Amino acid sequence: MQLIVENYILFGNGLAWTFGLAVLTLVFATVISLFVGIMSITRNRLLTVAARIYVEVFRDIPLLVSLFFIYFGAPLIGLPLDPFSAAVVTLSLWGGANGAEIVRGGFNAIPEHQRTSAAALGLKPWQIYWYVIAPQALLPIIPPFTGLFTLLVQSTSLAALIGVPELFRMAQIVVERTTIMEGYSPAFTIFGAILVVYYLISAALNALTSRLERAMQHRLKARGAADMGSVRRQAEESV
Amino acid sequence: MTACASNRAVPLIAAEGLTKCFAKHTALRAVSLSVARGEVVAVIGPSGSGKSTLIRCLNGLLVPDAGTIRIDGAPVDMRQQRAWRAVRLRVGMVFQDCSLFPHLSVLQNITLAPVRTGRMRREQAAETARNLLARVQLADKADAYPAQLSGGQLQRVAIVRALAMAPEALLLDEPTSALDPEMIAEVLDVLRTLSREGMTMVIVTHEIGFAREAASRVIFMDQAEIVEQGAADAVLTAPREARTRTFLDKIL
Numbered sequence: 107m108q109l110i111v112e113n114y115i116l117f118g119n120g121l122a123w124t125f126g127l128a129v130l131t132l133v134f135a136t137v138i139s140l141f142v143g144i145m146s147i148t149r150n151r152l153l154t155v156a157a158r159i160y161v162e163v164f165r166d167i168p169l170l171v172s173l174f175f176i177y178f179g180a181p182l183i184g185l186p187l188d189p190f191s192a193a194v195v196t197l198s199l200w201g202g203a204n205g206a207e208i209v210r211g212g213f214n215a216i217p218e219h220q221r222t223s224a225a226a227l228g229l230k231p232w233q234i235y236w237y238v239i240a241p242q243a244l245l246p247i248i249p250p251f252t253g254l255f256t257l258l259v260q261s262t263s264l265a266a267l268i269g270v271p272e273l274f275r276m277a278q279i280v281v282e283r284t285t286i287m288e289g290y291s292p293a294f295t296i297f298g299a300i301l302v303v304y305y306l307i308s309a310a311l312n313a314l315t316s317r318l319e320r321a322m323q324h325r326l327k328a329r330g331a332a333d334m335g336s337v338r339r340q341a342e343e344s345v
Numbered sequence: 346m347t348a349c350a351s352n353r354a355v356p357l358i359a360a361e362g363l364t365k366c367f368a369k370h371t372a373l374r375a376v377s378l379s380v381a382r383g384e385v386v387a388v389i390g391p392s393g394s395g396k397s398t399l400i401r402c403l404n405g406l407l408v409p410d411a412g413t414i415r416i417d418g419a420p421v422d423m424r425q426q427r428a429w430r431a432v433r434l435r436v437g438m439v440f441q442d443c444s445l446f447p448h449l450s451v452l453q454n455i456t457l458a459p460v461r462t463g464r465m466r467r468e469q470a471a472e473t474a475r476n477l478l479a480r481v482q483l484a485d486k487a488d489a490y491p492a493q494l495s496g497g498q499l500q501r502v503a504i505v506r507a508l509a510m511a512p513e514a515l516l517l518d519e520p521t522s523a524l525d526p527e528m529i530a531e532v533l534d535v536l537r538t539l540s541r542e543g544m545t546m547v548i549v550t551h552e553i554g555f556a557r558e559a560a561s562r563v564i565f566m567d568q569a570e571i572v573e574q575g576a577a578d579a580v581l582t583a584p585r586e587a588r589t590r591t592f593l594d595k596i597l
Binding site: 219222223225226227228229230231237238241244245255 | 404426428442447448506510
């Protein structure tokens with residue numbers, strides 16, 4: 107406990123990096139998810155194939171391997187990335203690939219006759235998507251999406267391995283330094299404390315999710331719908 | 346209607362030589378159909394005979410591979426989605442699976458298209474919607490959501506939604522096929538009223554009784570072609586073609 111208090115500046119900094127990493131990643135991952143997800147449901151063959159390849163590549167390679175590949179590979183194409191940027195890029199691309207699948211699942215869960223009947227009313231394609239398809243597709247994917255957010259926040263700890271001074275890296279430093287200087291290893295205590303911090307962040311996100319989900323259930327129940335489970339399951343299955 | 350009196354001779358919908366193929370199978374083989382203003386045309390035939398394909402080709406939900414369509418005498422450029430949208434603003438459609446938008450209330454379902462296509466302002470559209478709902482005995486359901494309605498009510502709302510665009514004609518694709526028997530009557534009642542009021546309709550249906558009393562013309566389709574057509578009584582009571590007779594024997 108004393109170690110944590112003594113090193114509060116280190117841990118505080120680490121937490122700040124973690125939050126910075128998380129916030130940037132969540133924003134970029136969301137943007138990529140929507141963009142690529144919508145790309146993959148267009149009728150343009152080129153766009154859907156490009157989206158498919160991107161999603162498959164990032165979903166089929168372990169996140170850590172992608173992280174190393176981008177961090178060490180970027181300089182080779184004349185684009186040296188500092189550890190933080192490399193981590194943001196990798197986590198965003200990985201989150202975007204998984205998020206795109208959720209978005210695609212959400213859109214695919216909308217029956218074709220919704221589009222057809224909107225078209226029959228003389229609406230333009232963008233109006234059909236904006237007023238009819240998107241509201242139905244996007245609401246049910248919010249819960250699986252916040253699930254992805256939790257996963258992304260946890261994954262920021264991987265950035266320690268390429269040297270981003272985030273929370274987990276700081277814990278490692280404190281453990282190593284204490285071991286060398288004091289002659290004993292506080293690994294269990296320090297990593298235990300870190301575990302609690304990650305747990306609290308994720309638990310807070312999850313609590314937010316369930317509240318959101320309950321609010322949506324409530325709203326849907328007001329409309330007399332049985333439950334949103336089916337749409338959500340379909341969106342989740344694609345993850 | 347008086348404004349249209351001058352071109353009463355020109356059919357409102359005139360399709361000629363419509364052909365539509367899916368992969369290897371031909372769903373529509375050079376079908377021609379002309380519908381005059383105020384006419385109610387019932388299309389009957391076994392499933393897979395091309396009825397739904399025909400009706401969907403009339404407003405471009407399926408684009409015909411060959412043939413021409415004229416609306417009020419003006420040819421439709423079938424490669425242009427814009428041209429089809431113009432057709433859809435004049436010719437409404439009702440589907441088998443009512444396909445209301447579940448995230449919108451009944452009123453919003455009805456006013457969405459009139460408002461977004463620039464037909465009406467929001468208040469005007471809402472007023473029109475309420476009037477139309479009252480006509481199908483659903484005035485109290487304006488603020489309900491589709492999941493709260495029965496099949497028959499949903500289908501009546503779907504009809505109102507199409508009518509709210511003030512269409513010159515309605516295409517109805519088996520509007521009662523997905524309904525429980527006790528709900529069919531309430532939907533047919535609405536259609537009967539519309540036909541009495543002179544609404545031009547093309548209706549794909551299995552309700553022979555309804556076709557007999559409400560349709561001015563009956564078309565029998567089989568194997569992607571129009572086999573026989575004529576006055577409802579003539580086709581349904583004394584069909585000339587053997588295929589028509591076989592079909593009618595089977596379902597009556």
